[in-house]
Amino acid sequence: MLLPWQEIDPETLDNxxxxxxxxxxxxxxxxxxxxxxxxxxxxxQLQSGEAVLVWSELHETVNIMPRGQFRG
Known part of the structure; x- marks a missing residue:
């Protein structure tokens, strides 16, 4: 699932x-x-849309990946 980076607290996003x-x-x-x-x-890269934040429900983790590699 994609997470909108704009909705993440700036300090959390930096972390x-x-x-x-x-x-x-x-x-x-x-x-x-x-x-x-x-x-x-x-x-x-997140701001330009080249990269996306992805939430994995299975692993309960957030990852960053190139938009072209995300298969939602």
Whole structure:
């Protein structure tokens, strides 16, 4: 189920994004990026619609994924 990011408390949204960024362990190549820069990137992707917040009833978790990968 999609969760509208606009309806999430801003502090909670920041915490969700930070948790997502920390668990992804993405390699950014030679130039490492700061946590705040990574969080800002994900927030921009949510705002532009490139990424979505997804609630899993089965696992009772929230995840962030590219819109094209969400199969609702």
């Amino acid at each position: 969700l994004i930070e948790s997502f960024v920390l668990r992804e362990g993405t390699d950014y190549g030679e130039q490492e990026r700061s946590l705040s820069a990574k969080v800002a990137d994900v927030k921009r």
